[in-house]
Amino acid sequence: MTASPVTPQKSRSSLRAWFGDDRLRRLFANAGILLGGKTVNAIAGLAGLAIAARALGVEQFGVLVLIHTFTQTIGEIAKFQSWQAVLRYGTPALNEGRIGDFQRLLRFTAYLDGWSAVAGTVLSVALAWMLGASLGWPADLMPAALVYVTSVLFMVQATPTGILRLIDRFDILSVQSTLGAIIRMLGGGIAWVMGGGIVAFLVAWYVATAIAGLYLIIKGWSELRKRGLLDGYRWRGDGKPMSHGFDGVWGFVWSTNFSSTLELAYTHIGTLAVGWMLGPREAALFRIARQLGEALAKPAKLLIPAIYPELSRMIEARQFAEMRSLIQRSALLAGAGAMLALVICWFIGEIGLRLIVGEEFVPAWPVMMWLVAAAVVGIWSFPLEPVMVSAGEAHKALIVRIWTTALYIPVLLACIHWFDLLGAGWARMFSAILVLVAFLIPVVRWFRQRMAEERQKA
Structure with a gap:
């Protein structure tokens, strides 16, 4: 028995169905909105780094990078990922018209933000x-x-x-993500023209962080007010515990916070480890390599924040088959884009370093290639952790982060010790493959269980 040939008409119909999914279009549309801002952000960010690098030289720039990276690290450690709780518990509350519960949730997450900001500021100064x-x-x-480290606030x-x-x-x-980068670039340009040293750049970068942070806070709450979602809102509450009605919310926020803290091993900790073991010069090279490498792979990574609302809605509606299809297609499209970025980096990366930050930063090119390759692997797996978190399996995601980080950090330190700067890139590639496999297995198992439950109900 021969298989029926696939006609061009059927192929076109399949392609239309494949790309015509409203959720997929909305996912890429939201990511596209962020991309518009991130493109400007990437250009302004690179320009800001280039200005600082050329004005300060590799050694002083390395010191600036280490101070800034240290501050970002403490900020990420202190910060609860309460935005995930807003999505996880706020989506059903709004869908069911439970405005009082939604406001209680906001009160809970806002207090978490406030206390963690204060604690992070104190911790950053002490450390x-x-x-x-x-x-x-x-x-x-x-x-x-x-x-400067008080900018954690x-x-x-x-x-x-x-x-x-x-x-x-x-x-x-999207606007907020560009605001800090633009101010950092403009402030750095003024510092350079006026002959300012590293202190002038610290001032410019501090102001950029403060303005961008305040803008986001003001806009977030004003949007709620426009929609009437703050009518009757009281900071003192309604007499109920702030976590009342949100089963498991404390475990959820602690798990996501710890998981994001562990994720620092793949971002800021690498720069700090290089600076600690090899010095500010190598830290400067590594930071530049990471910035340029991530800029090429950034468009696909923007799908991560955009996919969370879609997953929350689909889990609430128990649309598991559609959800599986969405993550497969989005991962395929994102991975293809990331592979293109890798090819671009291979051909123009060294030239880009020379043109953007100068000849003394060209030695960063080999490690940059490994960092981009690791980012590509990470992009292929971008929907996996959001699936686990959105499905209430944040504790399992945390376990994956714990043991993969426990393996990665000693590998990172050993590779830096034995192979210097290039070893940091090799270690990052190892960790990217490890995380991909570690998240893929439980996600596949989760989908099989949900699909089996739906078949039994049918």
């Missing part, structure tokens, strides 16, 4: 005082560095982020 010398910060720069804006994602105002998030 900077103790560890600054070990990271190569000059003694005469310590007062300015101690002031403006990095904790998870609740407004969740609000804007929940109501599909990705355009505001």
